[in-house]
Amino acid sequence: MSDVLRVGVAGLGTVGASVVRLLTKHGEKIALKSGQTAEIKAVSARNRARDRGVDLSGYAWYEDPVEMAEKADIDVFVELIGGDNGPAESSVRAALSRGLHVVTANKALLAKHGVSLAELAEANGVSLNYEAAVAGGIPIVKTLRESLASNEITRVYGILNGTCNYILTRMEAEGLSFEECLADAQRLGYAEADPSFDIEGDDTAHKLAILTSLAFGTKISDESIYIEGITSITTADIQAADELGYRIKLLGVAQRTDTGIEQRVHPTMVPKASAIARIDGVLNAVAVDGDFVGEIVLVGPGAGGDATASSVVADIVDIARADKTAVLGMPAAHLEDYTRARMRLHEGGYYMRLSVHDRPGAFAEIAKCMADEGISLESIVQRRATRAVNAPGSGGDSAPQPVILITYETTEVAVKKALEVITEKGVVSHPPQMIRIEKLK
Amino acid sequence: MSDVLRVGVAGLGTVGASVVRLLTKHGEKIALKSGQTAEIKAVSARNRARDRGVDLSGYAWYEDPVEMAEKADIDVFVELIGGDNGPAESSVRAALSRGLHVVTANKALLAKHGVSLAELAEANGVSLNYEAAVAGGIPIVKTLRESLASNEITRVYGILNGTCNYILTRMEAEGLSFEECLADAQRLGYAEADPSFDIEGDDTAHKLAILTSLAFGTKISDESIYIEGITSITTADIQAADELGYRIKLLGVAQRTDTGIEQRVHPTMVPKASAIARIDGVLNAVAVDGDFVGEIVLVGPGAGGDATASSVVADIVDIARADKTAVLGMPAAHLEDYTRARMRLHEGGYYMRLSVHDRPGAFAEIAKCMADEGISLESIVQRRATRAVNAPGSGGDSAPQPVILITYETTEVAVKKALEVITEKGVVSHPPQMIRIEKLK
Structure with a gap:
């Protein structure tokens, strides 16, 4: 093994610039720990003129990342371009x-x-690492690939979109509408x-x-x-959840069931505790339930240039240590075919909010x-x-009334049919x- | 590399029995994931007659673990005996x-x-893995050794004793005394x-x-x-903390300071949020603050046979994958000498509870x-x-009054001197x- 691991970075946005800074700042430490010095030798981006806050002058420049992958004198190709094709x-x-070897955050x-891609990596005897692709700085890929390799996992779920x-969080803390909070998130750079792509799940x-x-x-x-x-979530839902002892989170949940594996992404009411x-x-x-480990939860920054770069470089360090995990x-x-669980059989509690016409017998019908x-x-x-005091028609008419229902455990098909x-x-x-209400510890 | 990784387990308590069960139950999965079948070939314990709930008949039996280490036909020696010598x-x-190779939970x-031991492992070109030694089922050793290898860590802290x-937790939730909760913990098997060894930190x-x-x-x-x-913590402290917006936790904290590295274990008031x-x-x-990753927190079971076995077997899987991290x-x-920080310079807020004689001017003196x-x-x-209504001497005498003080950031030396x-x-x-009050996110 050579003393130097030559790295090429394709894509020089926020994360790419952080990767350059990290490898520059902590290169010695990495060499000491991994046995190899990871050195950037080539970079690729479209606009060479843009100031990225890092000195790129010592690296070979490729406008075309494919050309860099094919021709640059590198051992590791870091893909930070984004997109599922192109x-x-x-x-x-x-x-x-x-x-x-390839490291990607994509x-x-x-x-x-x-x-x-895993098959291609295996056929060529190289690593394909992607710690940064899930939950930014949180080492969940390594935890699942390595630390929990010997557990039978029954469920993995988490908050995967910051x-x-x-x-x-802001809707709950400040009673603001979805639209107001989204606008703030955009102003602060938390939303595109x-x-x-984010808010639709x-x-x-x-x-x-993954x-x-x-x-x-x-x-x-x-x-x-x-x-x-989460676009349908209103402050009324958030307030009702709060009063009932829940908070609303967008969860991704994957769970083994008798009929296959259920994968779902939806706003979820989770117990406050x-x-x-x-x-x-x-x-x-990210939380993982395993048959031997029980439940472990990993918390951290899911995005941001530096946190994501931390995971990208961790993947490079693994390559420098010659640690090869199956992709x-x-x-x-040996991967099994994915069998989709019958979602209609998913069982759990449900929250329903109805705007009910204020007329005799309406509630009996429900x-x-x-x-x-x-x-x-x-x-x-x-x-x-609540009605504005002087609002027209506020005197005992049939304006719809909000009704909140929480069910005991039932099936999705029953709830949908009733609604x-x-x-x-x-x-x-x-x-x-x-x-949906999720049973959690 | 042989297809079979031969394992010897020394120490057949709760964790040892769980390791046997885990390797038996998920052996095929491990072989698929690591490329080698991890098979127990030898075990060591003093009492052969004891029923451990697992079938040990197929393994060579050694009364003396040293003899097993020296003579058994194994590749990995798993030490679950405990104790810092012997x-x-x-x-x-x-x-x-x-x-x-050695795997230990010790x-x-x-x-x-x-x-x-690290030097000895290096000299012999073998792994020494110990994921289970810190925080049971939580993969914090791998996270620090590998995932965060490229970060400059500024602080690591956590709740490390269940x-x-x-x-x-019980003192707070139920208003019980330390002694009552300890007795319950002993009855439930959570305390020896x-x-x-646990309660003194x-x-x-x-x-x-580590x-x-x-x-x-x-x-x-x-x-x-x-x-x-935690033996000095009273319900009065827990209640005062609660009223002031804190909870009391026994934390282990290691922190880089200008004068060296500070390591401390003590009850700590942490913000409820x-x-x-x-x-x-x-x-x-366990929480880790790194310069690139920010703060990540790992939560999980810190003890228990199965959770600990999960980490022990994760270490065996790493050996099966031929993944060698520096111990x-x-x-x-290359490890630096440890330089102890001047603890007296530790700065932070402090909580003080005083039993003050009820006499004129006492508070002015404080x-x-x-x-x-x-x-x-x-x-x-x-x-x-609060005084019992009919207690003798409850009529306006000078029984001591509790006074709680919370300081702004100050130094330990100042607080100790004042007290x-x-x-x-x-x-x-x-x-x-x-x-002490710890500033935490």
């Missing part, structure tokens, strides 16, 4: 095919092409100009797809994920619909809606809100 | 000297002999018959000594740790002592002590209680 995919494939790429958690789903494969030894299947974002309820702001958290925890040929589906109710909160019937019967003025 | 130490040294052994955390100190070395790249120095246990305040019962938690994160020869040492007070809580003067002047009826 130059990210083609440069990673070129690097692996050439026998370079969750979309892994979620879509993880298995075929943008959503920031919005939900087009935030849909797709980013969480990509990360969950965690599922690592936890259960199945092929990555990001198309089998039930996804619901649970570890996950207490993760605030842009932090991420997806075991040889790709109660009957629930009973017809065998749903038992744990709590019912009906509260006269459908309630809506069809015209008992409610707006589409009902439904949020 | 058969644990001699068998580990024999195994390393013979060129066997924090006392590592704290006392870690550096010389017995103490269980006692403090002789609990002093020594167990936490051993684990902290974390310090990994975090700061210094030689292990468990004799330089300031240690204070901090992640560490919310770790209840027998759980452990203490870097070659032992205030003057604090002012003389330059201590600013953030809160002062003086509350007339000394207050005591000398006879203002207080009992030795003052002093608890």
Whole structure:
């Protein structure tokens, strides 16, 4: 093994610049710990003129990352371009095919092409590391690939998107609307100009797809994920959750069931006393339930240039130490096919918020619909809606009243059916809100 | 590399039996993931007749672990005997000297002999893994040795003893005395018959000594740790903390300062909103502050046969994968000497609880002592002590009154001096209680 591990970095955004700074600042420490000096030899980005706050003059410059992957004198190709196809995919494939180790922070790429990239890495006898692709600075990939390798995992779940958690935290803390908090997140750089990828749950789903494969030894299947974002969450939901002893978090959950593996991303009511309820702001958290270890929870920054760079460089250090883990925890040929669980059988408690027409018998109709589906109710909160004193029509008319229902454990199919019937019967003025309640420690 | 990694387990208590069960139950999974089948070939314990709930008939039996280390046909020697000398130490040294990999859960052994054992492992080109020695099932050793290898660590701290955390949690939740909670912990098997090693802070100190070395790249120095246990904590302290927005936890803290590295174990008041305040019962938690990663927190079971076995087997899996990390994160020869920080310069807020004689001018004297040492007070809580209505002498005499003081940031030397003067002047009826306040996120 050479004394120097030659690194090429493709993509020089915030994370790329932090990787350059980290390798420069702590190069000696890394050499001492890993036995090899990791030195950047080449970089790739489109705009050479842009000031990135780091000195890039000593590195070979490639405008085309594929060209860098194919030609640069490097041992490790670091992909920080992003996107599940285009130059990210083609440069990673070129690097692996050439026998370079690859480090990437690209969750979309892994979620879509993880298995075929793992096969390519194996065929070429190189590492494909991606600690930064899931939960930023949190070492969850290593924990699942290595530390918990001997456990039978029953569930992995977490807060995997800092943008959503920031919005939900502020909505709760300050009683602000979703739109106000999103605007603040955008102003502070926690959300993109087009935030849909985060707030609709797709980013969480990509990360969950990777965690599922690592936890259960199945092929990555990001198309089998039930996804619901946080855009429908209102301050009324947040307040009701608070009063009932819950907080609302966007969770990604993967769980082994009798019928297969369930993967779902949706706003979830979690008990205030649970570890996950207490993760605030842009932090991420991942919990893993294993048959021997019990439950462990890892908490930390899920994004940010420096935290993400910490994970990228950890992957480089593993390569410098000649530590080769199977890309997806075991040889790709041994991964089981992913069998999707019948989500309709998912059991748990449910929260429902209905805007009920204020007319005689409305509540009896709701109660009957629930009973017809065998749903038992744990709590019912009906509260006269606040009205502006001088608002027109505020004198005893039939303005809709909010009704909150919490069910005991029941099935999703029963809840959806009941809500459908309630809506069809015209008992409610707006589409009902439904949020799943997760049993957590 | 052979297809089979032959394992010998010395010590067949709760953890040893769990290791046997785990390797038996998940042997195939481990083989798939690591490329080698880890098979137990030999075991060692004194009492062969005892029923341990696992079938040991297929393994060679050694009464003497040293003999097993020297003679058994094994590749990995697993030490689960315990103790910082005697058969644990001699068998580990024999195994390393013979060129066997060693896995141990023995924090006392590592704290006392870690550096010389690391040197011995290096000289023989074998691994010495000890994930289970710190915080049970939590993968903190791997996280520090590998995932955070490229970070400059500024602080590592945590709840490292489940017995103490269980006692403090119950004292707070139920208003019970230390003695009552300790008795319960003993009845439930969370505390030993002789609990002093846990409740006096020594167990936490051993684990902290290991974390310090990994975090700061210094030689292990468990004799330089300031240690204070939880035996002096009363329900009055717990209640006062609660009212002031804090919880009391036994923390191990290692921190880089201008004068060296500070290692301390003591009851600590932590803000209720901090992640560490919310770790209840027998759980452990470890937080690490790194210059790039920021703060990450790992939470999980700190003890228990199965959780500990999970970490022991994770170490075996690393050996099966031929992953060799430097025992203490870097070659032992490169570890810096440990320089103890001047603890007297430690700065932070302090909580003091005084039993003040109820006489004119007492409070003025206290205030003057604090002012003389330059201590600013953030809160002062003086509350007339509750007295039994018919208690003798309850009618306006001079029974001591509890006074709670919270200081702004000051130095330990100032606080100790002030308390000394207050005591000398006879203002207080009992030795003052002093608890450090830790600034945490």
